[in-house]
Amino acid sequence: MKILNWVSATLDHAVPLAALFRRAEASTPVGLDQRPESVHLRLATLGPDLARNTLVGVADDGAVAAYAEVADMGEADGVRRLRLTAVAHPELPADVRTELHRWLIERADQLRRAGGTAQAAVLGTRCAENDGAGHRLLIEDGFSLARHERDLVLAVPELPPAVEVPPGLVLESVDERYEELARLAHNEAYAESTAAVRPDQRSWPQHAITHPRFLPDLSCLLLAEVSRPDNPVAAFLFALADDDADEPIAVLHCLGTRPPWRRRGLATAMIVRALHQARSSSFRRLRLQVSDTNEPALALYRRLGFAESGRGYAVLMRQLTAD
Numbered sequence: 001m002k003i004l005n006w007v008s009a010t011l012d013h014a015v016p017l018a019a020l021f022r023r024a025e026a027s028t029p030v031g032l033d034q035r036p037e038s039v040h041l042r043l044a045t046l047g048p049d050l051a052r053n054t055l056v057g058v059a060d061d062g063a064v065a066a067y068a069e070v071a072d073m074g075e076a077d078g079v080r081r082l083r084l085t086a087v088a089h090p091e092l093p094a095d096v097r098t099e100l101h102r103w104l105i106e107r108a109d110q111l112r113r114a115g116g117t118a119q120a121a122v123l124g125t126r127c128a129e130n131d132g133a134g135h136r137l138l139i140e141d142g143f144s145l146a147r148h149e150r151d152l153v154l155a156v157p158e159l160p161p162a163v164e165v166p167p168g169l170v171l172e173s174v175d176e177r178y179e180e181l182a183r184l185a186h187n188e189a190y191a192e193s194t195a196a197v198r199p200d201q202r203s204w205p206q207h208a209i210t211h212p213r214f215l216p217d218l219s220c221l222l223l224a225e226v227s228r229p230d231n232p233v234a235a236f237l238f239a240l241a242d243d244d245a246d247e248p249i250a251v252l253h254c255l256g257t258r259p260p261w262r263r264r265g266l267a268t269a270m271i272v273r274a275l276h277q278a279r280s281s282s283f284r285r286l287r288l289q290v291s292d293t294n295e296p297a298l299a300l301y302r303r304l305g306f307a308e309s310g311r312g313y314a315v316l317m318r319q320l321t322a323d
């Protein structure tokens with residue numbers, strides 16, 4: 001197999017790209033979407049940058065066999081965050097991966113220069129734990145390991161433990177009345193996390209309740225009953241359906257407790273409630289991803305019985321600074 005043609009991606013590539021992602025995930029998993037609808041959403045999210053920030057390699061047999069994408073994740077403190085994705089069909093020669101990588105770095109540098117005030121950029125990319133060649137390519141080009149993302153699973157027990165909510169709090173379904181307060185609670189809970197996305201008002205609905213795979217029954221808020229001057233949303237859990245799995249799996253997409261409410265069993269109560277809801281729906285497993293640097297979350301999940309699925313990946317980063 002070899003690449004004959006390089007083109008920009010269009011939304012019409014969602015179906016062949018989903019096939020490529022599925023093939024790549026089977027050998028070097030990095031958590032890529034594998035359903036055409038999910039890939040369509042991913043491409044659509046790039047908006048007007050889709051053509052400029054993507055590269056699709058068409059092989060001699062007509063199949064889409066390589067893909068590169070730079071996604072602009074926004075600017076913080078004058079530093080632009082760019083997510084790089086490179087996917088090559090396992091039957092392609094190794095130099096295709098190098099070619100994709102070079103294109104990504106060049107495109108990322110163009111974006112950094114076009115960024116006005118942003119003179120520096122941080123590049124982040126995923127690499128499968130078993131992808132030794134990909135890892136070497138990144139390290140040789142100045143990337144370093146930032147963290148490992150663990151993929152954890154838990155079988156839903158027949159009789160989940162009772163949900164125990166601490167006094168003064170009430171578990172509620174996610175309600176649009178609390179949309180902005182839930183966003184503020186989310187961003188406060190994730191304030192210390194360098195890896196987390198902190199959505200603005202525009203991107204928040206898509207992050208959670210209008211996400212096409214949002215699961216309202218498994219998602220919840222924990223609200224302080226007594227009206228307090230501050231945000232009543234003490235904790236939140238947003239769950240999504242895992243469309244890529246062969247069996248029904250619910251993904252704990254984001255979950256957090258605002259700092260003043262921590263270590264009182266709130267996260268545990270929300271996950272146990274999700275187990276009950278999963279049991280009464282068709283879900284038989286819960287899944288989530290957690291960074292190996294997030295010790296509180298790892299301790300929480302371990303205590304609840306979550307175990308590694310083997311589909312974790314590494315995240316590598318590199319600074320791209322002005323010459």
Ligand SMILES: CC(C)(COP(=O)(O)OP(=O)(O)OC[C@H]1O[C@@H](n2cnc3c(N)ncnc32)[C@H](O)[C@@H]1OP(=O)(O)O)[C@@H](O)C(=O)NCCC(=O)NCCS
Nearest residue numbers: 189255256257262263264265266267268290296297299300
């Ligand atoms: C991780 C997080 C959700 C835990 O929320 P929480 O409501 O404090 O969790 P719980 O009170 O239910 O904790 C249950 C158990 O988890 C473990 N745990 C939770 N936080 C811990 C910490 N900081 N250090 C060590 N163990 C911790 C403990 O075993 C704890 O039981 P204990 O308090 O009886 O010792 C919260 O710290 C948070 O919002 N972090 C930032 C957002 C985030 O990382 N979310 C998860 C992304 S994958």
